[in-house]
Amino acid sequence: EAQVTQNPRYLITVTGKKLTVTCSQNMNHEYMSWYRQDPGLGLRQIYYSMNVEVTDKGDVPEGYKVSRKEKRNFPLILESPSPNQTSLYFCASSPGRGREQYFGPGTRLTVT
Amino acid sequence: QKEVEQNSGPLSVPEGAIASLNCTYSDRGSQSFFWYRQYSGKSPELIMSIYSNGDKEDGRFTAQLNKASQYVSLLIRDSQPSDSATYLCAVPNQAGTALIFGKGTTLSVSS
Numbered sequence: 001e002a003q004v005t006q007n008p009r010y011l012i013t014v015t016g017k018k019l020t021v022t023c024s025q026n027m028n029h030e031y032m033s034w035y036r037q038d039p040g041l042g043l044r045q046i047y048y049s050m051n052v053e054v055t056d057k058g059d060v061p062e063g064y065k066v067s068r069k070e071k072r073n074f075p076l077i078l079e080s081p082s083p084n085q086t087s088l089y090f091c092a093s094s095p096g097r098g099r100e101q102y103f104g105p106g107t108r109l110t111v112t
Numbered sequence: 113q114k115e116v117e118q119n120s121g122p123l124s125v126p127e128g129a130i131a132s133l134n135c136t137y138s139d140r141g142s143q144s145f146f147w148y149r150q151y152s153g154k155s156p157e158l159i160m161s162i163y164s165n166g167d168k169e170d171g172r173f174t175a176q177l178n179k180a181s182q183y184v185s186l187l188i189r190d191s192q193p194s195d196s197a198t199y200l201c202a203v204p205n206q207a208g209t210a211l212i213f214g215k216g217t218t219l220s221v222s223s
Contacts, residue, residue: 033210043156043200045210058210090155098208100146103155 002027004104006091012110013081021076021107023091031094032074033058033101034066036087043090049074050097081111114139118201118214127223131188135201135214138182145177145184146211148200156200160186191221 004025013019025032033048035058045058049068063085065077074093078085088108092101115138125131137145144163148156162168162175162184174187188195198216205212 031209040215042215043211043213048209050209056209088153098144098204100144100158100161101211102158106153106155108153 002102004091004093004102006089006104006107008107009105010108012112014112015082016080018077018079019081019109020078021089021091021109023074023076023104024072025074025091025093025102025104026072027093027095027102028071029093029095029102030071031096031099031101032068033092033094034064034074034076035090035092035103036060037090038087046076046089078109081109083111085109086111114142114203114205114212116201116203116212116214118199118217120215121218122220123217124220124222125191127191127193127221129191129221131191131195131219131221133186133188133199133201133217133219134183135185136183137201137203139203139206140179140182141206142179142203144204145175146202147173147175147184147186148202148213150198150200150216152198188219191219193221193223195219196221 034046047066049055091104094101147160150156160175176185200216201214202211
C-alpha cells in the first residue's frame with residue numbers, strides 16, 4: 001500500500017528536550033515536506049526537500065532541523081523544543097514540483 | 113505570497129442534498145488546484161485535482177475551475193453524513209515547493 005508513515009503519533013515532552021519525528025514514504029517520491037497545523041492558522045510549511053541531501057526552509061522553519069540522507073526518509077528534529085511548537089505535524093510526499101501531496105497520519109506534539 | 117480564501121462555514125446540508133464549497137485564489141498564474149478532505153484530528157486526504165477550466169467529475173465529487181474569475185469549487189452530490197469534515201482548497205506556491213492552503217470549510221451533513 002502506497003503510504004507516508006510518521007512516528008510517534010503522539011508525543012508529550014518538556015521544554016528543551018531534543019526530539020525527532022520520523023517520516024517515511026514508499027512511493028519513491030523525490031519531494032518531501034513537513035507542515036504544522038494550528039487552529040486559526042491552517043497548514044504551514046516548515047521545511048521541504050527536493051531530493052537526497054537537498055533541503056530548504058519553508059514558511060516557518062525557526063526551531064526546526066531536517067535531514068534527507070535517504071530518498072524514503074525525512075526526519076524532523078526539534079533540538080530544543082519550546083511550548084510554541086505544540087502543534088499537529090504532518091509529513092507529506094509528492095511526485096514532483098507543483099504536484100499533489102500525500103500526507104502522513106500526523107504527529108500531535110505537546111511541549112510543556 | 114499567494115492567498116487562498118474559503119468560507120469557514122459551517123455549511124450544513126441534509127443527507128442526499130448537493131453540497132457546494134467554494135475557493136478563490138489570488139495568483140492569476142496558478143495552474144494546479146487541489147481539494148483535500150480532513151476529518152477532525154486526521155490528516156488531509158486528497159480527493160480531487162484539477163488543472164484546466166471546466167468540470168472534472170469523480171464519483172459523487174465534481175470540481176469546477178474558472179481561471180478568469182479565479183475560483184475553484186467542489187460539489188458533493190448525494191451528501192452523506194460520512195462527508196461531514198473540513199474541506200481544504202490548495203494551490204502550489206510560485207516555486208512549486210509547497211501547497212498554500214485555505215483555512216478550510218467545515219461541512220456538516222445531517223441525517
